Amino acid sequence: MMAKRLFDTAAAILLLCVASVILLFAMAAVKCNIGSPVFFKQTRPGLHGRPFTLYKLRTMTDERDENGVLLPDHLRLTKTGQLIRKLSIDELPQLINVIKGDLSLVGPRPLLMDYLPLYTKTQARRHEVKPGITGWAQINGRNAISWEEKFKLDVWYVDNRSFFLDLKILLLTVRKVLVSEGIHEANHVTAKRFTGSGDISS
Numbered sequence: 460m461m462a463k464r465l466f467d468t469a470a471a472i473l474l475l476c477v478a479s480v481i482l483l484f485a486m487a488a489v490k491c492n493i494g495s496p497v498f499f500k501q502t503r504p505g506l507h508g509r510p511f512t513l514y515k516l517r518t519m520t521d522e523r524d525e526n527g528v529l530l531p532d533h534l535r536l537t538k539t540g541q542l543i544r545k546l547s548i549d550e551l552p553q554l555i556n557v558i559k560g561d562l563s564l565v566g567p568r569p570l571l572m573d574y575l576p577l578y579t580k581t582q583a584r585r586h587e588v589k590p591g592i593t594g595w596a597q598i599n600g601r602n603a604i605s606w607e608e609k610f611k612l613d614v615w616y617v618d619n620r621s622f623f624l625d626l627k628i629l630l631l632t633v634r635k636v637l638v639s640e641g642i643h644e645a646n647h648v649t650a651k652r653f654t655g656s657g658d659i660s661s
Contacts, residue, residue, distance in 0.1 A: 467563050467564050471554040471558050472558060475555070478554075481551070486516065489516055489518075489540075489543070492539040493517050493519070498552060499549075501571075503572065504570070505561055506588065506590070507587070510572060515549045515552055515553065516549040516551070519535035546636065553592045556592075561589075562589065563592075564629060565593060566594055567588065567596065568591065571653075574653050577653060581610075582613075582614070584613075585610060585613035585614060588616075588617050593628060594616060595615060596609040597635070598631040598632055606656070610656075
């Protein structure tokens with residue numbers, strides 16, 4: 460655990476320095492084309508479900524209908540946001556979460572707090588390790604596979620995690636980003652909400 464934490468911190472600092480120019484340009488693009496705030500912040504469950512604040516670059520506007528309700532995601536996602544997502548630049552601020560200790564570079568992706576009571580006992584095991592910027596599920600389908608498939612992959616990672624597996628996932632993540640595989644579900648700009656898998660006692 461200590462070795463993983465040291466590796467995460469050192470790698471996150473190095474990556475943040477290397478990517479700082481890209482991040483600054485992206486922040487300027489968001490400021491000009493989407494507006495303030497530049498960062499999207501949301502409470503997500505971390506290790507053992509403990510909440511933390513996740514940082515990402517904004518990719519959508521806050522446009523609402525006449526009743527004050529946010530418009531659907533596909534109407535709020537801008538061209539700038541689409542490009543930032545395609546290149547996964549919106550994920551770069553999460554390196555700050557890694558440095559703070561909220562995230563690991565590799566682990567099950569932190570989802571919504573609303574999902575916690577919906578997991579089966581097996582699915583909830585994904586919170587036995589610190590969540591990550593990328594994970595086993597992300598290199599095996601990302602948003603193009605079902606929630607149940609993602610959670611099976613997450614639990615497999617929990618049971619089989621190792622330093623060399625993490626390195627493999629990081630290398631394959633770079634490939635996924637370069638070819639933009641599995642970013643969206645079919646007909647959706649973001650993943651559909653998880654609504655449960657049935658019997659939560661299993």
